[in-house]
Amino acid sequence: MASAGDLQALLRFLSQDAKVPLAQAMGKIKELQAAKLNTASNLAGANVDRLKTIFEDDKIARQVLNAAKRVSKKRRSSESSASVPAPPPKKAKPVYGQPLSPAEFEASLALPEAERDETTLMGAVVYTNRAPLVLAFAVTLLKYTMPEQPISSRLSLAQAVTSMNSKTKAVHIGIDREKAAEDEGWGKGQPLIKVMTRELRVMKRWGYEWEEPATQSTFDSSTQETLASPQATLAHEYAAKPPALWGVDLEALKKASAPNITTSNRSSLSDLPIYTAQSARAYLIKAFDTPPDRKVVTSKKQTAKMTSAEKERNLGLLLGALELLYESWANVLSKEDMDKRAWGWYVRVRPDVATGAAGWGGKGNVKLADILELRRPSDTVKAEAG
Template sequence: MATEKDVQDLLRLLTTGRNKSTMMGAITLVKSLKSVNLHSICAIASTNLATLKNVISDEKTAKSLIASCKTHIKAGGSTTLKREADFASPASKRRKSSYEILDQPQTPAELEASLSLPQPSVDEEAISKSVIYTNRAPLVLAFAVQLIKYTMPSQPLSSRLSLGQAVVSLNANSKAVSLGIKNSSISPQSSWGPKIKIMGREVSVLKRGGYDWKSDESHTESQTDHKELDNVKRNEYSDNTWKVSESITSKKSTFIARSRRISSLSDAKASYQQLLLENPSLREASHNISAWRVRVGKNIIEDFNDDGETNGGQHLLHILREKNLDGVLLVVTRWYGGVLLGPDRWRLMSEVSRDCLSQHLQILGSIGQDALWGINHQDDIDSSFIDRAMPIFKPERARSYLLNSFASPIISGNLKKKKSLAEVNLEKEENLSLLFGALDLLFASWLNHLTSDELDHRAWAWYVRVRPSVEGGVAGWGGKGEVKLSDILSLRRKGQ
């Protein structure tokens, strides 16, 4: 059975040196290698060429991989990497903090313990009186990290930090492009793999299969909690409500996608007809393109309907196949604006479809209860936030960002003695505790009244309501301002 470390070591080997491959190609190869029980570097090094050629048909490439695995083992199985500058200096010269990482963790439990953050404050009076001074990005991170605790409770802190940093990165990239600061730097690989939606952003994720960070006792409790959570989510989904994307308009043509769970051919047809019957505006649309897939035993039954948009249904079916989804009906509605879009219509149809289907990935739990990493697909992201071996957002950097981003407002004319660095750092940690406390009170007040999807959807609007005010346009990029925690408390459900 492959451990997470086995997989990570193998991915590192496949994406570096003479075997360098794309992450997408490496992950695909690892899956194929597992099918013939070659789940680690040691297993590949000790196998024969004939076995490996069942996966890698090219003999030269197969020999090269075996040689690389043997060399890796002889070298001690480690690659010397330059340490991050933040940890390069002796521990005695760095600031002392209760939340400082001193040693590289060796086990999942040690990793989670090393990432500890200040506990959320439960002092509502202190929270209501507090004001913090920060910029927008770390506030997005704090929102996301605490939100995931409620929408995806199976995720450990390391995953919450990684996923939260992915949201920050996607948001910053989108803003920079809209301001003209840079051109879009999203890789073509961003369309690959599973995605989940967090605060309105589609985050590409990597499963951390077999990552067990809890003690036996807490793990048993967690399994019970997860089963109860799964039942809740199945009950949520049993009414087969439609998931709806945001609409996109280009050259006067508007696209919007809808999807729902189905169980049979007759269910697909009935659901499609009911959708049009209950929505007169859809009946007036130019096209209602559809595709569906259903699993019957070990077989998949699938079909599509162009509804006048040539090859449109086949395009939607390709999307469902690519995401390996079954039991789903996907409908994309188009209102034609009189201007031909050409091939761009496929991009727009794909975008609204991914938006819609990502909601299924989150609510249905298609990713299971596996811990996740947030994947980076941008070419120019700050490398300190990215793992050197795999393009994932490192939880350590996200944690450090949180601990150092929430200062107290500067009071003009204050003649008090200047605070020491240690005092400033302690104050930031206390402010983070208060902020976490405010967010916990907010999310907990709505938890039993909204689905996970609805809570996630509202979180972005809540963030917008309380984020610091900065100058508009490029001048406000990275600008800081005050955030009153009482404003966060005011967003709680009334009567709480």
Template structure:
């Protein structure tokens, strides 16, 4: 019971205080506990190198350390909350939704025949996110790219919350089970209905004239429950914290840092691999980030090739259903139960490309 309480407390700290998405936070729990970084106080007092061994992304590392120091010092926490400019907090919640180009999924020029030889290491959550964001371009093409990222994150988060409860990592009803989605419009994506709120979008998004009110944000039901609602779309945009939605930048950033190419085709080695041992340590942070983005781009291109090959014979609803099956067929093998949560494994792009319509 004590261990479960410790896990739940760490999870609350990472998701609520450090603002890390649930699917990204869960894999870090065991690593933090192994290093005795099991409380915000311990994280705040630890050497940065120890914390960095768990959070290798520099931006996330700063988020965690700053949150730990803030939580450990109530006076500092109160000061930060009262002094933060409201306009900045709104942008943090909403993301740069007005600049769709910045939110475009990464692309690669590597041809499909070379992708056949690529193996990518990742865990299940970002792979599911990759499938979802790709499929949405075909099943909901009327949605601007910012909405697709938000909707994809809504699906991934809902799945992660249900899985965490099933594994005993969290307790009590989810916000959805608690009724916070009642009365809200819903959209079915990858077999799961998620609550959404309408948003105003100017015309000509992604080359299409999107009618105002025809696009959506995915609601963050857990945030809505914490704020004790109600959600009033016309007024929430003016609140200092913004509406309780899944913003578009978080899932994109998560996907871009969650994949890495391993054992690639020799012809790609000099272009795309990170390397091992001492040589890898010498590479710049920028170079590592670029290679992770390239891995994500390759994954998305492989999935897109599959979706595109079926669009002429499947309806959007059928494509959504088929995509769920495709994901389960190629997802990495992991251990059963809690040990498998966040565990990384191999995904062969050849297995994905094999799903194309013959």
């Protein structure tokens, strides 16, 4: 059985060397151990197709394999004085097309359509581990507590909650012995917000406009006079709509500022590492499977495309149940109170796993009926109960 030190080393390799988001790395620990790929050396000798079956993403699989080869090569070099020929320089990858506009970028991050049919949801069950469930709870919560934020910001902030919670848990159960960056004061000076009662350091995305601006005809004559200058127009827009936010990745900031990192590579306040919306979305899309005992057995082999579609469908089911939950309380609770309750709701429905390190990355069933039962009772139900 792997020791806490082995788990810590593997987790550190995945999150720091291979740049796999911490929450996603945690969810893959058990599968890697079962496949006897629990060291950089073992991973370096693996076939990329084998890694793809675990990480379910070609880019991440190659990212892990390349990092493992790089780390293993560095270790061999340090153990031997023999010179090793440098690998041939990689060809620069061509960039096709033009950068996305803000509106196009936001559209590219859309999540699967939420299924809101209660009959369908009451019988639905998804199979997952805890980290992506936190992510789903948080990103849906933000639709109701911070509706002014674009989907890119909601994904980034939700990933911040998930990763920071995972880090705290890893430290608590002894898998990670390094103190959390937030507890060491990293990111001081950056604005603070709360999501699911957790304080997050954020970066304001001043000037980011992801929606089409209102036409001049929408303003009355007095407003047009007030907004005569560009400066006044800008001030009015900022006053009317808060800036979009990014969640700051404090662990990445801490690592980039380590003593062994050259000054030119260190992050500054003008170049803070953030939790990217693309990574958070990719994690959500692939995290919700069908329980093994509910999978439909067919004569055809399940293709990767079919599996992906099934997981997206499951995510849509989960998002629908969460939306119905939050909507039932939205007109009763303040945004602050809803934020406070969200963590408790998550705890009541999260999958059951073993305690401590044994349950790290463990998966289980989440019954969507349990989420629906957390909704606010209707006045009719209250009257009948009375």
